[in-house]
Amino acid sequence: MKALLAVDALSLSFQRYSGWFRRHAVPCLNDVSLTVVPGEVHAVVGASGAGKSLMAWAVMGLLPANAHLSGTLNFDGLPLDAERLAALRGKCLALIPQSIAALDPLVRSGRQVRWSARRAGIAAHRTPHIARQTLSRYGLATDVEQAYPHTLSGGMARRVLLAMATAGDADLLIADEPTTGLDPCNRQRVLDYLRELADAGKGILLITHDLQHALTVANRVTVFHAGTTLETAPSDAFDGQGERLTMPYTRALWQALPSNGFQAPARERTHEEVLSLA
Numbered sequence: 001m002k003a004l005l006a007v008d009a010l011s012l013s014f015q016r017y018s019g020w021f022r023r024h025a026v027p028c029l030n031d032v033s034l035t036v037v038p039g040e041v042h043a044v045v046g047a048s049g050a051g052k053s054l055m056a057w058a059v060m061g062l063l064p065a066n067a068h069l070s071g072t073l074n075f076d077g078l079p080l081d082a083e084r085l086a087a088l089r090g091k092c093l094a095l096i097p098q099s100i101a102a103l104d105p106l107v108r109s110g111r112q113v114r115w116s117a118r119r120a121g122i123a124a125h126r127t128p129h130i131a132r133q134t135l136s137r138y139g140l141a142t143d144v145e146q147a148y149p150h151t152l153s154g155g156m157a158r159r160v161l162l163a164m165a166t167a168g169d170a171d172l173l174i175a176d177e178p179t180t181g182l183d184p185c186n187r188q189r190v191l192d193y194l195r196e197l198a199d200a201g202k203g204i205l206l207i208t209h210d211l212q213h214a215l216t217v218a219n220r221v222t223v224f225h226a227g228t229t230l231e232t233a234p235s236d237a238f239d240g241q242g243e244r245l246t247m248p249y250t251r252a253l254w255q256a257l258p259s260n261g262f263q264a265p266a267r268e269r270t271h272e273e274v275l276s277l278a
């Protein structure tokens with residue numbers, strides 16, 4: 001099936017000044033590759049600082065000016081250059097950002113969702129209805145529409161971000177840690193909703209720390225480590241002792257889950273050891 005999103009050999013570094021004139025490049029991503037096809041939830045898992053959010057920002061064209069990017073990004077078979085990104089962002093590609101600081105503190109939640117719908121090209125007279133419908137889908141009552149972000153709990157604010165990203169019915173949704181701070185019931189509800197979107201033909205890139213919960217909805221899982229993609233495996237390969245997983249690091253992640261008895265490796269591996277198949 002044709003990929004909705006194809007990230008190929010993506011590398012990223014930041015230019016930093018270490019003196020008045022001395023510049024050096026700080027590498028953050030190296031040879032990151034993955035695809036998202038319509039109808040799938042593709043989970044991206046990996047430790048904190050592995051580069052998962054940076055990849056999301058790179059796809060959305062939201063990196064700061066000192067970022068240097070190489071490799072290719074394709075959306076629906078065509079290169080995702082700056083011009084195309086500007087036209088598609090919010091309409092065809094949407095991001096649920098990791099931080100709730102992305103909400104505007106001075107604007108009521110309902111209005112922010114209406115703006116997102118408007119940016120996605122929905123006619124102005126339809127946006128109040130769409131905003132209400134989207135918020136209620138995530139269990140947010142009408143009073144949340146009137147609330148400013150600082151009066152919401154962390155979990156409620158996260159669901160407002162989710163409503164903003166989904167109000168425009170984008171084909172590709174990148175959800176960066178969308179369940180952080182949610183209670184188990186709401187967490188599963190959000191994951192199930194992402195699954196429903198995929199079943200309706202959308203492509204979902206689900207960035208998470210939580211392999212166990214990701215596996216309840218994902219078709220495929222890509223494992224990130226120290227700025228690179230180690231392996232992409234189908235969800236059903238996360239089974240037994242992980243015999244169908246290629247990389248020892250992926251197997252170790254699987255075996256360390258509570259349901260597998262917290263089998264921790266004897267010692268932490270170096271990055272070189274993680275990259276090797278031994």
Ligand SMILES: Nc1ncnc2c1ncn2[C@@H]1O[C@H](COP(=O)(O)OP(=O)(O)OP(=O)(O)O)[C@@H](O)[C@H]1O
Pocket residue numbers: 014026028046047048049050051052053054055064098209
């Ligand atoms: N603007 C920036 N300039 C320089 N380095 C940065 C910048 N933004 C992020 N980094 C670095 O890039 C690395 C990857 O960060 P990123 O936020 O993508 O990790 P992550 O996998 O999303 O982690 P988490 O699971 O904690 O969200 C980190 O080491 C971070 O310090």
Ligand code: NI
Pocket residue numbers: 052053054098176
């Ligand atoms: Ni992140």
